[in-house]
Amino acid sequence: MAGKSGREISAVPEGGLKEKLLTWEGALILIFVAVNILGVIISPVYNATNVLREMPKYLAEAFMVFGMGYILVLGDIDISVGSIVCLSATMACFAGNAGLPFGVVVLVCVLTGLCCGMFNGLIATKFTELPTMIVTLGTQIVFRGIAEVSLGSGGSISMQNTEGLSLIAKKIGPFPISFFVLLIFAIVFITLLSKTTFGRKLYAIGSNQTAAKYAGINVQGSRFFCFSLLGFLSGVSALFLLSTLYGANTTTGNGFEMEVIAMCVFGGIATTGGKGNLIGGFIAAFIIFCLKIALGQRNINTQLILVIIGLMLIVSVVIPGLGSYFGAKKKSTTK
Amino acid sequence: MKKKSLWQTLTGSREMSLVAVLIVLLIVITILSPSFLSPTNISQIFRNNALTLLMAIGMLCVMLTAGIDISITSTLAFAGMTIGMLQKYDVIHNTFLLFLIGTGIGIVCGLLNGVIIAKAKVAPIICTMGFMYIWRGMAYVVSGNAWASGADVAGFSDFGKEGSPGPYIILIVAYVIFFIVMKWTRFGRKIYAVGSNAEAARISGINVDRTVISVYTIMGLLAGLAGVLSVSIYASAQPNMQYAKEMDVIAACVIGGVSMNGGRGSVAGTFLGALIIAIIAKALPLVGIDAIAQNLVKGIIILAVVILNVITQRMMDHQNLVRREM
Numbered sequence: 016m017a018g019k020s021g022r023e024i025s026a027v028p029e030g031g032l033k034e035k036l037l038t039w040e041g042a043l044i045l046i047f048v049a050v051n052i053l054g055v056i057i058s059p060v061y062n063a064t065n066v067l068r069e070m071p072k073y074l075a076e077a078f079m080v081f082g083m084g085y086i087l088v089l090g091d092i093d094i095s096v097g098s099i100v101c102l103s104a105t106m107a108c109f110a111g112n113a114g115l116p117f118g119v120v121v122l123v124c125v126l127t128g129l130c131c132g133m134f135n136g137l138i139a140t141k142f143t144e145l146p147t148m149i150v151t152l153g154t155q156i157v158f159r160g161i162a163e164v165s166l167g168s169g170g171s172i173s174m175q176n177t178e179g180l181s182l183i184a185k186k187i188g189p190f191p192i193s194f195f196v197l198l199i200f201a202i203v204f205i206t207l208l209s210k211t212t213f214g215r216k217l218y219a220i221g222s223n224q225t226a227a228k229y230a231g232i233n234v235q236g237s238r239f240f241c242f243s244l245l246g247f248l249s250g251v252s253a254l255f256l257l258s259t260l261y262g263a264n265t266t267t268g269n270g271f272e273m274e275v276i277a278m279c280v281f282g283g284i285a286t287t288g289g290k291g292n293l294i295g296g297f298i299a300a301f302i303i304f305c306l307k308i309a310l311g312q313r314n315i316n317t318q319l320i321l322v323i324i325g326l327m328l329i330v331s332v333v334i335p336g337l338g339s340y341f342g343a344k345k346k347s348t349t350k
Numbered sequence: 351m352k353k354k355s356l357w358q359t360l361t362g363s364r365e366m367s368l369v370a371v372l373i374v375l376l377i378v379i380t381i382l383s384p385s386f387l388s389p390t391n392i393s394q395i396f397r398n399n400a401l402t403l404l405m406a407i408g409m410l411c412v413m414l415t416a417g418i419d420i421s422i423t424s425t426l427a428f429a430g431m432t433i434g435m436l437q438k439y440d441v442i443h444n445t446f447l448l449f450l451i452g453t454g455i456g457i458v459c460g461l462l463n464g465v466i467i468a469k470a471k472v473a474p475i476i477c478t479m480g481f482m483y484i485w486r487g488m489a490y491v492v493s494g495n496a497w498a499s500g501a502d503v504a505g506f507s508d509f510g511k512e513g514s515p516g517p518y519i520i521l522i523v524a525y526v527i528f529f530i531v532m533k534w535t536r537f538g539r540k541i542y543a544v545g546s547n548a549e550a551a552r553i554s555g556i557n558v559d560r561t562v563i564s565v566y567t568i569m570g571l572l573a574g575l576a577g578v579l580s581v582s583i584y585a586s587a588q589p590n591m592q593y594a595k596e597m598d599v600i601a602a603c604v605i606g607g608v609s610m611n612g613g614r615g616s617v618a619g620t621f622l623g624a625l626i627i628a629i630i631a632k633a634l635p636l637v638g639i640d641a642i643a644q645n646l647v648k649g650i651i652i653l654a655v656v657i658l659n660v661i662t663q664r665m666m667d668h669q670n671l672v673r674r675e676m
Contacts, residue, residue, distance in 0.1 A: 092475070094597075142657055142660045145660060146610040148418070148475075148610060149610055149656055152597055152600060152601060153601075153650075156645050157646060160643065160647070160648070163646065164646055167642065277483070285473075286473045286475060318486070318490030319490070320487070321486050322483065322491065323487075328476065328479065328483070329472075329484075332473075332480075333472060
């Protein structure tokens, strides 16, 4: 069924807490708890205050999970988001250093992202024969290329007027502002995907594009919208990234695309389209953040996190496959 | 049968049009900078792009089965870093053994990819993305925050140093072998069959799973070999080597006419695709474009090539329709 978790762990009876826990999202919450327990065990300074203090560094990435989730549900992929973040951050820095008011800087940052996304969408919808992987591979290089050219030989730029940025880096109570913004975005986009006709249409397109087209759904329009949305969210990401980095260079956002896709997939969204929901991706993002913070505090070789993320990703996609593999075997033997 | 016009031969075959593009490119560059086609320059182009050229063959095989492998540069780093460390701590200095170990690591990495993709039916991009993280992380773990410098790998780097024929021999051997395998052996045709229509291939008796596994193993082998070669050519091993360069390899294949939907592509096309990117990158500074703009130009070329390809394909389909109606 569209909209249900992309991964079924096993056949469980309807209703009850047991069923809730045995969905992929339930499993993710358990993993989230486990990661936090692990954090407390391995690091003496792993507590709420410290985690929240280090959170803003990572939160920026989570904005893109929503857009990427939409794109993956459509059965497309976008590997240019890291470059869009880089370009948006660069342009925002240029705007800020030109003395423009902070409101305009925000607008520049977000609009740059939106334009990049629209460009992706335009090519993807005008040349439907092309796999979106190839389109965004090209634009990935182009967007970062534009950033590289505008950054010049130095290769980096820093925001001179940091007043506005420190404003959005502020905290309300213990929580950073970006956390609340993220929460609002999460509610809006999760509802949009799972409770509205628009969201249903995305699942329909992802499950069977041709059928969706003949059912009267504006396939290319929806795809264009989703690519633009992801571009816009990358711009938002870039803005919050700037509020922790106060500058940009040619490697800003390097590898973000893969991390965001990994979060989505770990959250149960299938890259083949039509399956999964955003709640999983949202929880998965926080699992990865907490893991990063915990390992970072312990000063464990920070690159070990790569191995762990990779293993989690592979195990999470292999388990359902194994389940059906053994299930099929069982059925054939009992016959 | 009517003889094909020159235009039809050029647009009909991907390789011919690539050769035409290459010739035009070379003529323009030679006019702008007459010294471009000097033997040293050409050998430098091949040496500097040996890794991309080598891995592009493996990527061709993978993409022919409608798959993709983005873990290759991580495999490269893991294999390269391992043999770098083996030399740094004076465990092994035998060039042949080091090649064997590096390639062996690559084969294991590729085999794992293949088994998970074929048996657990995981989407290739997701599986290889997982291993992209794992092997890159392993490269860091193996390195232990150190790196192998030129002094550490002295002796071994003689194989790939400037003027040594080593990298060229590997490239030539690899391309000759794969040209023959893909064109004239049963295994090569099986790969095309699986990529064109996996279901039909299965019904006609091809072991699809085994073909997919061997394709990823080949990719891993070449990535491991490229890792060893990289240590030898650049006389150093860092855990972040060739980071994010897998996209270059994929781009070379795409420009060379390999279809991401599988079943279409050739060794010659891949070679020409990789060569065109390499030549453009080398020529940009010579024709007065800043090295900074290199990526921008490269990206625009990739986009232009794939879009042009779609447009010509549409025109050809349209013409065919018109002809049939007559």
